[in-house]
Amino acid sequence: MTDIDGARLLESLRTLRTFGARDAGVVRPTYSDVDMAARRWLVETMIAAGLDAQIDGIGNVIGRSPNPGPAVVLGSHSDTQPEGGWLDGAMGVMYAIEVARALLADPDTAHLAVDVAAWADEEGTYASALGSHSFVGEITEAHLAAANAEGETVAEALERVGLVGVDPIRLEPDRHVAYLEAHIEQGPHLEASGNRIGVVTGIVGIAGATVRFRGEQNHAGTTPMPIRKDAAAALFEFGVHVRARFAQVAGPVSVWTIGNLGVHPGAESIVPGEAWCQVQYRDASADVMERFADTLAALVAEFDTTGPCAVSMERGDKGMAPVTMDATIVRAIGAAAERRIPDAWVEMPSGAGHDANTFAPHIPSGMLFIPSIGGVSHDFAEDSHDDDIVLGCQVFADAVVSHLDSL
């Protein structure tokens, strides 16, 4: 098995951190000056690793292996949240480069084709997973019209950074046989369970609905309890039922939330005539997601029938379908982890979205997680232990080699 160079990996990660470093974290939003400077440095680093590298028309940095396919695409994003950690995305990008560099330098693996990518705007400064959507050919007018907090659109940003007229680089179905991404967990499960590698089996879907309660607005002092049509009381009772009934159909790692609600007109001495709440649920299993959808619809129908308030719902349009990682790649990563750290790895779903969401419907995809200290991410304090960072890259490299060898 090819050894990656842990010291070289850590040094390159720390260099990438200098682009936008703030306290212990990084501020590197997509298409900012530091983001583009980081992308130019990534081009140089990929070329030094033996890849043919360039920034494409959407801002993705793509490093193509000189070898013929079948090729795997390894990558993650190099942009950050407005206040981001130094490893979110960056680690997966530097793993990809380190694996390509190590494999090309080893005569046993120098023939393997590993293409490397640093995607643009996974974090949604303009539009979530913009770069990976471009790579799979799913860019729409809506993507180009998406704006950042200052109101600059993607189209305007591309002009500002000089990428107008530069071709996008696309997935090549005849060449690219798999997408693998490494990432920090961004949650507490690996650390809490003492596992050092997480093999991602799927990425959770998100769905939900706004539920509306229509009663009768009236005087809070003179309206007798038996004849009230109190929309807020209906909402509260509904919330209690959601908690109980969702628990009956949930999977082991399902989560659900009523994170937003309101009553109208919202005054101490008025029985509310209207109320609403937003119910959101997440799970990696399409079956569980369907059970939640059915349960919610059934509850709404029951409350509407029983009264005293009319109840209706509107499904949200911002949902995300759950995706399943490729079983062969899951096994390859698990076997690689078992060889390096027997019994200290675990299969798990991802509670956060990643560029791998974009790839899974197109080519076999897989992800590897390493532990996040304290489960902290999207914060300057985000960090992981150096030995976990190095181990994760070695397991990632082993999995890439065994997957390519098996084709």
Ligand SMILES: [Zn+2]
């Ligand atoms: Zn990320």
